[in-house]
Amino acid sequence: MSDVATQPRVPARVVLLSLAALWACYFLVATLRGAVMGYDFVWPIFSRRLTICILSMLVMAAVWPLLQMLERKSGGVRLAIVLVGALPLALLLSVINEAVFSDMEMTQAYGSEQEAEAVKSGKVKISRDEAGNILVDLPTIVTQPVPAPPGTPSEDASAPTPPPAPEPTTTSDPNAHSITIHTNKTLGDSYARWGSVADYAFTRYFLVLAWAALYFALAKAEEARVAERREGEHRRAAAAAELRSLRYQVNPHFLFNTLNSLSALVMTGKQDDAETMIQTLSTFYRRTLSGDPTSDLKLVDEIELQKLYFEIEAVRFPNRLVSTIDIDDAVSNAMVPGMILQPLVENSVKYAVAATQRPVTIAIRAHRVDDMLELSVTDDGPGEKVKGVQGFGIGLGNVRDRLRARYGDAATISFGRREEGGFATVLRLPLQFGPSDAGPLELARA
Known part of the structure; x- marks a missing residue:
């Protein structure tokens, strides 16, 4: 075209x-x-x-x-x-x-609509002479005798008979019934x-x-x-592509760690635990890969996915991993990017649970702060600093980039050691709600 x-x-x-x-x-x-x-x-x-x-x-x-x-x-x-x-x-x-x-x-020009109509009908003829004067030809005047009223002396029989009235006459003089209007216009006025x-x-x-x-x-x-x-469409497409790319970074990283755990279970002879992990992992990926990676989930559905992740990691750390979840009912239907909590929970498992031999509690909390949704993932582990580019590890960098691509400057991420021990990561993002009639995500158990 x-x-x-x-x-x-x-x-x-x-x-x-x-x-x-x-x-x-x-x-x-x-x-x-x-x-x-x-x-x-x-x-x-x-x-x-x-x-x-x-x-x-x-x-x-x-x-x-x-x-x-x-x-x-x-x-x-x-x-x-x-x-x-x-x-x-x-x-x-x-x-x-x-x-x-x-x-x-x-x-x-003629002074009134009646005069103009008279000119159009031909009763009055108007022309100009060589000097530019206006010539108006009036209609011929016909004189008729006026009869005397009855009872006047003229009707008396004895009165002398008046002479007969003269016949009406018309003049043949062309100037007898014409009016000449002298003007100062010249022939140039024709233009x-x-x-x-x-x-x-x-x-x-x-x-x-x-x-x-x-x-x-x-x-x-x-x-x-x-x-x-068009530029807006291109920006949205680029943002969607970035979100999709960042979202797909989560699953391979998680899969890599899980496969290492499976290998350890098999090598130690824990086949039943390995089979349970494989079945749970299959359910987890079936749910996370079936949806649009650029779309949002309700918070309650995101929490269900994290519960499933805790089940997978509990196979590796049956005596060390303790999880608690505290979600305010007022924000359970709030919309969040899918798998946004996954890298944070995974960091706590990697740097807190796996780094110590004592039980470690990982807590997920969500509540409303003004018009913002605040999500936090905390642990009471050793509290080691997550190393990486510009103070971010791979997981934290992924979450930061996804929030920026999805919300721009409207969302923030903060993290650091806790005074009472452990590590905390806090997300603040715009509070947006989904349909109230949609129920929580039903995760099939194989």
């Missing part, structure tokens, strides 16, 4: 609204200008001006496809074409204005109408240029919106 076919277009609704706004402003300015110049607010002028605005808007809307063809042109080419092409369009709009107001001009058209064309020219500039600005804005939307 070509670039022309795929390039963003200004919606037709926006184009028509821009034209309507342009000519509405023109109508308002022209009306106010007439008020300032002393013209009366009369409907004939309003109706004709409104007609001109509607017709002009339709004519300019017809030019819209031509402007679309110029969107991919360079700025110089576009400017040259618009400057030249606006001339005939402005002239057409001026002719429309002259045609609509032509009858109003005749009415103003006044075209001068008026040119004057209106000049005004319309700048209106056309203004709308063309507005259209190209709207086209650029639409292009910027599409580019911003």
